[in-house]
Amino acid sequence: MNKRQFLQQVGLGIVGVSFASVGLAGSSSKPGKSLGPTKGEKSIFPKALKIGDTLGIIAPSGVLDEEESIQLCRETLEAMGFRVQEGRHIRARYGHLAGTDQERLADIHAMFADPQIAGIVCIRGGSGAARLLDQLDYALIKRNPKVFLGYSDITALEMAIFSQTGLVTFHGPVGSSSWPLVMVEKFNDLLMANKIVHFENPVSKGDYLIQRKDRIQTIHPGQATGRLLGGNLAVLTGICGSPYLPDFKGAILFIEEVGEDLYRVERMFSQLKLAGILGQLSGFIFGKCTSCNPAPGYGSLTLEQILADYIKPLGIPAYAGAIIGHIAEQFIVPVGAEVQMDATKGVFQLTQKALS
Numbered sequence: 001m002n003k004r005q006f007l008q009q010v011g012l013g014i015v016g017v018s019f020a021s022v023g024l025a026g027s028s029s030k031p032g033k034s035l036g037p038t039k040g041e042k043s044i045f046p047k048a049l050k051i052g053d054t055l056g057i058i059a060p061s062g063v064l065d066e067e068e069s070i071q072l073c074r075e076t077l078e079a080m081g082f083r084v085q086e087g088r089h090i091r092a093r094y095g096h097l098a099g100t101d102q103e104r105l106a107d108i109h110a111m112f113a114d115p116q117i118a119g120i121v122c123i124r125g126g127s128g129a130a131r132l133l134d135q136l137d138y139a140l141i142k143r144n145p146k147v148f149l150g151y152s153d154i155t156a157l158e159m160a161i162f163s164q165t166g167l168v169t170f171h172g173p174v175g176s177s178s179w180p181l182v183m184v185e186k187f188n189d190l191l192m193a194n195k196i197v198h199f200e201n202p203v204s205k206g207d208y209l210i211q212r213k214d215r216i217q218t219i220h221p222g223q224a225t226g227r228l229l230g231g232n233l234a235v236l237t238g239i240c241g242s243p244y245l246p247d248f249k250g251a252i253l254f255i256e257e258v259g260e261d262l263y264r265v266e267r268m269f270s271q272l273k274l275a276g277i278l279g280q281l282s283g284f285i286f287g288k289c290t291s292c293n294p295a296p297g298y299g300s301l302t303l304e305q306i307l308a309d310y311i312k313p314l315g316i317p318a319y320a321g322a323i324i325g326h327i328a329e330q331f332i333v334p335v336g337a338e339v340q341m342d343a344t345k346g347v348f349q350l351t352q353k354a355l356s
Contacts, residue, residue, distance in 0.1 A: 037166040037247075041166070042166070043162075043166050043167070043168050043227075043336045043337065043338075044142065044145050044165065044166045044167045044168065045145070045168050045337075045353070045354060045355050045356040046119070046145045046146045046147045046148070046167065046168065046355055046356065047118070047145075047146065047147075047355060047356050048191065048192060048193075048194040048355040048356070049082075049118055049119050049147055049191050049192050050118075050192060051081035051082075051192075052081065052082070052083065053082055053083070053118035053119065054082065054083040054084070054085050054116055054117055054118055055077060055082045055083070055084055055085070055117070055118065055119050055120070055121050056085050056086075056087065056110075056111035056114070056117040056119070056120045056121070057073075057084060057085065057086050057087060057090060057120075057121050057122075057123055057175055058087040058090065058104075058107045058108055058111055058120060058121075058122055058123065059087065059089075059090050059092075059098035059099070059104070059107070059122070059123045059124065060098070060104050060107070060108055060122055060128075060129050060132065060150075060154070060157060061097070061098065061104075061122070061124065061125050061126040061127055061128045061129045061152075061153040061154065062096060062097065062098060062124055062125065062126015062127055062128060062153065063092075063093045063094075063095075063096060063097060063098045063099075063126070064090065064091065064098060064123055064124060064176070069176055070086075070090075070123075073123070073175045073176060073179075076179050077121075077175075080184060080187070080188075085116075085117065087107030087108075087110065087111065088103075088106065088107060088110065089103035089104065089106065089107050090107070090123065092104075096126070096127060096128070097126075097127070097128040097131075098123075098126075098128075101131050101132060101135065104128075104132060105132055105135055105136065108120075108132070108136065108157075109136075109137055109140060112137075112140055112141050112144045112146065113140060113144060115144075117146065118146060118147070119146055119147030119148070119149065119191070120146060120147065120148045120149065121149050121150070121174070121175050122148075122149065122150030122154045122157075122174050122175065123174060123175035123176055124152075124174050124175065124176045125150065125151060125152030125153035125154055125174060125232075126152070126153050127153055128153065129153045129154060129155075129156040129157050129235075130153075130156040130235070130238060130239055132156075132157070133156060133157075133160045133239070133242070133244045134244075136157075136160065136161075136164075138160075138161070138164040138165050141161060141164075141165050141167060142164075142165040142166070142167065145165075145167050145356075147169075147170060147191055147355075148161065148167070148169040148170065149169070149170045149172055149173070149174075149191075149332070150170075150171070150172075150174050151171045151172060151173070151174060151231065151232065151256070151325075151326075151330075152174070152231075152232050152235070152258070152326065153232065153235055154171075154174070154231075155171070155230075155231030155232040155235040155236055156235050156238070156239055156244070157169075158170075158171060158231055158335045159229070159231065159236065159239065159244060159245055159246060159335075160239075160244035162229070162246050162335055162336040163243070163244055163245055163246035163247075164244070166336070167336070168334050168335060168336040168337050168354060169334075169335045169336065170190075170191070170332050170333065170334055170335065170354075171230075171231050171254075171324070171332070171333040171335050172186075172187075172330060172331070172332030172333060173187075173330065173332070177328070178328050180328055180329055182329050183328070183329055183330070186331065186332050187332060190332050190334070190354060191332070191355065194353050194354070194355045195353075196349070196350045196351075196352065196353055197349070197350055197354075198347065198349045198350075199322070199331050199333075199339075199347060199348045199349065200345075200346070200347040201214040201215075201216060201321065201322065201323050201346065202214060202323075202329075214321065214323055215321055216319055216320070216321045216322075216345075216346025217304070217319060217320045217321050217346075218318075218319045218343050218344055218346065219284070219286075219307055219308070219311050219312050219318035219319055219320060219343065220311070220312055220314070220315060220316060220317060220318045220343060221317065221343055221344040222316070222317035222342075222343055222344065223317055223340065223341065223342050223343070223344075224252060224282040224283030224316060224317040224340070224341050224343075225252075225282070225283075225338065225339070225340045225341075225351065226250045226251045226252040226281075226282040226283060226338065226339070227246075227250070227251045227252065227336055227337070227338055227339075228251070228252050228254060228333060228334065228335060228336070228337055228338070228339045228348070229246055229248060229251045229252070229253060229254070229335060229336065230253045230254040230255050230285075230335070231254070231255075231256065231335070232255075232256055232257060232258075233255050233256070233257040233260070233265065233268050233269075234257065234260060234264075234268060236255070236272075237268045237271045237272060240271055240272070240275045240277075241275070245277075246336070248277050248280045248281060249280045250280070250281075250282045251280070251281055251282065252281065252282060252283035252284065252285060252339060252341055252348070253277070253278075253281050253283070253284050253285070254284075254285040254286075254287060254322070254324055254333060255284075255285070255286050255287060256286075256287035256288055256289070256324045256325030256326065257288075257289045257290070257292055257325065258288075258289070258290040258291055258292070258325065258326035259290070259291045259292070259326075260289070260292050261292070261293065261294065261295040261298070261300065262292055262293060262294050262295075262300040262301060262302070262303060262306070263294070263295060263298060263300045263301075265289065265292055265303065265306060266300070266301055266306045266309075269306055269309075269310040269311075270310070272310075273310055278310065278311070278314060279314070281314065281316055282316060282317075283316055283317045283318065283341045283343065284311050284314070284316060284317070284318035284319075285318070285319060285320075285322050285324070285341060285348065286307060286311075286318075286319070286320035286321070286322065287320075287321075287322045287323065287324025287325040287330075288321075288322075288323065288324065288325035288326065288327055288330075289303055289325070290325055290326040290327065303320075307320055317341060317342070317343035317344075318343050319341075319343040319344075319346045321346065322346070322348075334350065334354040337350060337352070337354045338350070338351045338352065339351060
């Protein structure tokens, strides 16, 4: 199962009011010239959302195939109390992409530039966001900080936006996610009530004597504090060597993945190690590796062995099993905010509010 197939299975959709783009494209800052913070410098926090705000919906990665999903998700967001406005090119198609680079850039820039848009929700992941990184207008984004939400391929945009502007973004459900009530509650707590959220897997034994779902595995015990950075493993390693990764010195890295053969997962961890990222961390959190299995007829290390080889020797607080990733009920993770983690208990918590 690849990322696109998974999102189609769990997806609903999103929004449907046409939006006349202001047509902005191209970066006003030199590609890769960081406007964002290094270790010890302050992040930029967007404003909290409120009932009646308008959320802008964009498709910066893969193409959206089903019109019904737009209607379903529009109804979901409106039921949550928001107005909804589509990006002008949300139904565009260019191969597997949701429009040309210029069309997708125009929608991103238009949403950040429009003062009536309080937050931006990416409708889906897929592939293609990394194509935009050297063309984004980071100065525009920094002048207009607002909630930016998505995951999977959206990792590329979240990493680039934080590295270039310092704006805290949010790794969580996309517009086409299924949005169960528990997800709506998480959204309200973090992005509306602006609570200092405690991230802990739900405890549910069901019909069993002990908990069997969403268990935590401590890789190395201990506590750590640092900026929470990361996202999808394949997307993150795909932009290694570019100027669009933030400073990982002292950071807590979180990782999620879907549909990758385990030998590829191992190779990506090797890349993070060789790139010097793993050696800079103060902590590590592994989420879900959904449908990650050995390739047919191809032997592989287990995920547990991979983490033992690459993470445990670091000697930093680290755990696996957090509900982050391609699942219906997932944490909404503030990318770039400071958190404190306890790897022994398998929890982490904001040290301050994630919104202004």
